[in-house]
Structure formats: structure tokens, C-alpha cells
Amino acid sequence: MIIWCPTISPVMLFSNEVGAPKALALARQIAGLLHEPFVPLLCDVTNPDEGSREVLATRLTEAEIIIDASASVAVSRYLADMPDSGARRLCTFFNPAGTSVVLLVESADRSITLRDLEAQYHHLLVTESLLATHLQTEHEGVRYSGSCRALTNRIPATRAALLSAVAARGINDCLKSEDALVLIWSVSEDGEVRLIKRAGAAVHRITCDLWCITYDDGLLNNLATLRQGRLPNETGGVLLGIADMSRKSIHIAHAMPEPEDSHGTRVGFERGIIGLLDQVNHAVERSMYQLRYVGEWHSHPNFSSAMPSTIDIAQLAWLGG
Numbered sequence: 001m002i003i004w005c006p007t008i009s010p011v012m013l014f015s016n017e018v019g020a021p022k023a024l025a026l027a028r029q030i031a032g033l034l035h036e037p038f039v040p041l042l043c044d045v046t047n048p049d050e051g052s053r054e055v056l057a058t059r060l061t062e063a064e065i066i067i068d069a070s071a072s073v074a075v076s077r078y079l080a081d082m083p084d085s086g087a088r089r090l091c092t093f094f095n096p097a098g099t100s101v102v103l104l105v106e107s108a109d110r111s112i113t114l115r116d117l118e119a120q121y122h123h124l125l126v127t128e129s130l131l132a133t134h135l136q137t138e139h140e141g142v143r144y145s146g147s148c149r150a151l152t153n154r155i156p157a158t159r160a161a162l163l164s165a166v167a168a169r170g171i172n173d174c175l176k177s178e179d180a181l182v183l184i185w186s187v188s189e190d191g192e193v194r195l196i197k198r199a200g201a202a203v204h205r206i207t208c209d210l211w212c213i214t215y216d217d218g219l220l221n222n223l224a225t226l227r228q229g230r231l232p233n234e235t236g237g238v239l240l241g242i243a244d245m246s247r248k249s250i251h252i253a254h255a256m257p258e259p260e261d262s263h264g265t266r267v268g269f270e271r272g273i274i275g276l277l278d279q280v281n282h283a284v285e286r287s288m289y290q291l292r293y294v295g296e297w298h299s300h301p302n303f304s305s306a307m308p309s310t311i312d313i314a315q316l317a318w319l320g321g
Contacts, residue, residue: 046078063087080114092167097137098155100186101163103170108178112200119251126283135288215252222255227299234269236298240291269298
């Protein structure tokens with residue numbers, strides 16, 4: 001088991017550990033609890049120094065489970081893409097307000113990775129009403145580094161301990177199953193813990209030149225529902241997703257319904273614009289700017305091919321130009 005730069009710890013740090021690397025502090029705590037040596041490796045996972053590179057590669061290769069508690073999107077994606085280890089990977093982090101803890105668990109066969117679960121987590125944020133303010137804070141957050149999730153807040157130690165204990169229990173329980181999971185525990189003002197749990201949806205990948213386009217069964221079901229609601233006419237809308245330019249990767253996470261001024265018939269569809277920009281901006285803000293516009297979708301009527309029509313191809317060529 002490997003824990004990277006933990007921001008979530010099952011125990012409180014002592015005063016002499018304030019300001020020290022958290023990996024070192026946690027290693028000391030684990031060693032004390034287990035009464036056996038636990039040697040930390042202090043390095044940048046995504047760019048280890050010369051003295052750490054070989055040791056890090058060995059530990060990653062030999063690991064059975066990798067737990068990312070760094071609250072860093074870059075680290076999570078790096079671990080998800082790492083090809084030299086068959087270890088199952090998990091990611092856990094607090095939301096900025098410190099009212100929730102999130103746990104993303106890959107499937108045991110790694111057919112659903114942390115990257116895929118990141119997209120499914122953000123889809124949940126823009127569709128689940130109970131999570132409308134999940135990534136918001138009442139007060140100005142404290143930005144402690146340049147990473148996307150590096151926005152934190154001062155929270156009571158009792159709440160941090162409660163959420164950490166819940167996450168630790170969740171990790172233990174999830175590892176008993178081979179399924180991929182997205183879990184979000186939230187604590188109310190009176191201390192009640194509420195769990196939102198979703199099974200990881202099977203993913204599909206398409207390679208286009210050097211790019212990898214990924215979508216999941218949840219998106220397909222969403223599209224099917226939107227299409228069914230407008231039959232026999234065509235319908236369509238905007239697609240939101242996560243685009244990683246450095247990895248040439250796009251995860252399509254969410255399909256929006258047609259704007260109210262759209263016009264669909266049995267033989268064509270024209271997407272409207274009323275309210276669309278506000279809806280896209282709201283979803284983007286709700287995901288803390290992880291989601292973005294990635295394209296368009298539209299349906300075809302029953303008994304018609306799902307392949308692009310000549311009109312579709314002409315429009316795609318025009319947009320691409």
C-alpha cells in the first residue's frame with residue numbers, strides 16, 4: 001500500500017510535526033500503530049529527483065494497492081495512466097469547505113480507472129441536487145499550491161477526524177469488492193453523515209489520431225433518455241467533459257438537453273441558444289472549472305442509421321475548418 005503526500009490522516013498530527021512533510025508524519029504514526037518500521041519516500045510523484053526515481057519506480061511496480069490522498073488532479077491522473085504497475089488505485093480527498101470526503105475506487109481489473117471515475121464524479125456534481133454546493137465555500141478559501149484542488153478551508157478538527165474515519169472505513173469496505181465506486185460522505189451542521197454512492201459505469205474508448213476519447217454507459221443512458229423524450233423528432237445539445245491537452249485525452253462526462261428555442265423534426269435538428277451559455281457556465285462553475293464544453297450531440301429517429309448523414313459530415317467539415 002502506498003500513500004502519497006496525504007492530506008487525510010486517520011490520526012491527528014502532533015505539534016512537532018506541524019510544517020513537516022505529511023508523508024513523513026503519517027509514516028511515523030503508522031510505524032507507531034503497527035510497531036514496525038514504515039519508511040516514507042519524500043519526492044514529487046510526477047517528477048521525482050534522481051535519487052528517488054528508481055526507488056519510486058520499484059515501489060509502484062511492487063504495490064498491490066495505491067491510495068492517492070494528495071488532493072492533486074495531476075497526481076491522480078498520473079497514477080491512473082502509469083503503465084508499469086497492476087496495482088488497484090484509489091483516490092480520496094476533502095471538498096474545499098471540509099464538509100465532505102470523496103472516495104474514488106477503481107475496479108479490480110482496472111477497466112475503470114481514476115481518470116474515468118473523475119469524469120463520473122463531476123457528472124454527479126452537475127446532476128445531483130444534494131451536491132449543488134459541494135465544491136463551494138462560504139468564505140474565501142486558502143490556496144496552498146497551484147494545483148486545481150489546492151483550495152482548502154479551516155475546519156474543526158472533530159469534523160476532519162470524523163471524515164477521515166469514514167474514508168478509512170470506506171477504503172477497507174470497498175477493497176472487499178472488485179467493483180468501481182464513487183462515494184461521497186457529507187456531514188451536516190448537527191453531525192449527521194449522508195452518503196451518496198454510485199457504481200462506476202463501464203467505459204468505452206475511441207482512438208482518433210493521437211487523441212483518446214472516452215465515454216461511459218451513464219452518458220449513453222442519459223442520451224437515450226433525452227432522445228426518447230423527443231421522438232419521433234430529432235433532438236440534441238451540448239456535451240461537457242474533461243479535456244487533458246497534455247495527455248491528448250477527452251472524457252465526455254455530461255450531455256445537456258436541447259435549449260428551449262431548438263427546432264427538431266423527423267429529418268433534422270437545429271440547436272437553439274436561449275439560456276445555453278448560462279447553463280454551461282453554471283455547470284462549469286459547479287465542477288470547479290474541471291468540466292468544459294467539448295462538443296455537440298444530436299439524435300436520429302427510429303429506423304435511421306446512427307452514422308452521420310451527409311448534412312452532418314458537411315457541418316463537421318465546416319466546423320473543423
